[in-house]
Amino acid sequence: MDFAEEHLIPLVDEGLGNSAYLVDLGDGRALAVDASRDLRALHASAKRRGLTVAFAADTHLHADFLSGAIQLARDQGATVLASAAGRRAFPHTPLGDGDEVNLDGLTLRALSTPGHTHEHLAFLLLDGNRALGVFTGGSLLVDSAARTDLLGADRAEELARAQYRSLNRLATLPDETAVWPTHGSGSFCSAPSGAERTTTVRAQKRDNPLLAVRDEDTFVRELLDRLGSYPAYFDRLTERNRRGPAVGTAPSLGPLTVDQVVTLLGSGGYVIDVRPAADFAAGHIHGAISIPLRPQFGIWLGWLLPDDAPLAFVAGDDQDVDEIVWQAYKIGYERLAGRLDGGMPAWLAAGRAQRTTAFLSADRAPSGPYLDVRQQAEYRGGRVAGALHVELGKITDLVDDVPPGAVVACGHGERAMTAASILERAGRTGLTVLAGGPAHYAAAHGAELVRDVSA
Incomplete structure (x- = not known):
């Protein structure tokens, strides 16, 4: 049984597309890496093994969730480990490139890997001189790398060049080193990546298309071309994580x-x-x-x-x-x-009125204007010819662009219903939500299904 099978517990957040990690240090204590404020799964795993979290490490200032490290420090006395360059405004052990933390039998070494954020660290877990694995956060991902535009479009290229250097640095680790990323499939922090959550340095040198690029300019172009939109709340959470989220219990829903x-x-x-x-x-x-x-x-x-x-x-x-x-x-x-x-x-x-919204299968839906609210990459991968495209995240700002009587669609219907509810709140009427996706609609209405060659 290898180290990961015996001591590493990945905690996958399917909604955010992320993985946190709990490492059993073998003495009743644990290391948590990139834990979110929702600590339910982490607490359950620690309880099953009889572990107390002694160390809580964050690879970077997260934009997609509030860190749970401060909560672990308060509740379990965990030492918070984070980049000195992040200038966090709460008690923590600030680390720079090459700094090491003694985990009593294992060693955690900080590796400066800027790119996804300016202060990003990877954490190399060592048993003596043997590299067991590296927590890569938002640097080297499975078959990809994390986005570099979260600090603004004006810094995206600068950080993409840093990401190039960081990925190639990590590629110099021993081939058998396990790679444990935070961001993965489904994460808006990630450029499109593979479905697997963990990998090895050897596998990434073989399979990651961004590591196959040896020219920095080409790397920058390819990485930036992969990036789609990201949720608006990302622009708020980095600073909240730097200041330190409030600790305590979550509010109840009375x-x-x-x-x-x-x-x-x-x-x-x-x-x-x-x-x-x-x-x-x-x-x-x-x-x-x-x-x-x-x-x-x-x-x-x-x-x-x-x-x-x-x-x-x-x-x-x-x-x-x-x-x-x-x-x-x-x-x-x-x-x-x-x-x-x-x-x-x-x-x-109570005598209050309710509203209804037409939610119809493709064969029952009208042949009105077709509004596709999926992400750009999905739209390019297959769409109804002549469709109007407005990503769901932008629908609030583009209400006036939606024609009357539109058929609102995504892949199944959930996002389309969200879009329709926003449009109806803004006064648009006569909408139909498609219970299905573009292929269903095209087949039922004899429409052409278009796919971009580069998609």
Whole structure:
């Protein structure tokens, strides 16, 4: 049994596309790497092994979630390990290139690997002189590398050149060294990458197309060309992580009366309906935003809604309200007013009106203007000819571009329902949400399906 199988516990956040890691140090203590504010899985894994987290390391100032390192320091006395260049405004052990931390039997060595962020560190885990693995954060990923534009477009090329040097530095580690990235498939911090979460230096030297590029200018061009849009909340969290997120328990989601929800809506708050898209379509509060509760819930909440307005939620009886709270809390949403007590049945019982939205399969959908709200890469990979394309993350700013009677579509219907709810809140009517994707619509309506050659 190798080290990773016996001592390394990956903690995958499917919604954010990230992995945190818990390392069993063998003496009842553990090292946590890139843990988010949602520590439920980490605590459960540590409890099963009887571990106390003694060290909490962050590879960089995260943009896609609030770090859980300070919480681990408060609750378990963990020593926080992070880059000195990050100028974090809370107690931590600042590390620079080559600095080492004695883990009593193992050693953690900091490697300066700027690119994804200016202060990025990778952490090489050593047993004596033998490299066991390297926590690469947002530098070397499985078949890719992380984006370099989070500090602004004006610094993207500079950091891409740094990323080139960082990846090639990591490629000089022994071939058998395990590579344990934070960002992976599904992460908006990542350029498109492979589905695997971990790899080895040998495999990346063989398979990573960015490591195959030996010319820095070509590397920069190829990396920057891969980048799509990213959630709006990313621009807020880096500084919050530098200052240090507040510690404590997540806010509870207490019950709200119908009248309280009405008051909240009228005073600038938002109602988020987390029920499945079909349930929202069948009847919802006018002005509510549909964001179905699934692993990606937090991403779309953070992309589409402000973090400084009170939020109320409508959920189904079988939905886990704790999941709503934690997905919101880990990306910095703390003004959670509560949930509608009794859900939509209580709303109707109080004599309040509900709205409906057409949610139709391709064979029943009209042949109106087709609005595709998927990401750019998805759109280029296969779209209905003549479709209007507006990414869901940009729909709020482009409401006036949507023609009347549009068929709103994504890949299945969840994101399209979110887009339609935003459009309807802004006064657009006569919309149909497609229960399906472009291939279904093209087949049902005899439309051409177009794919970019370079996609």
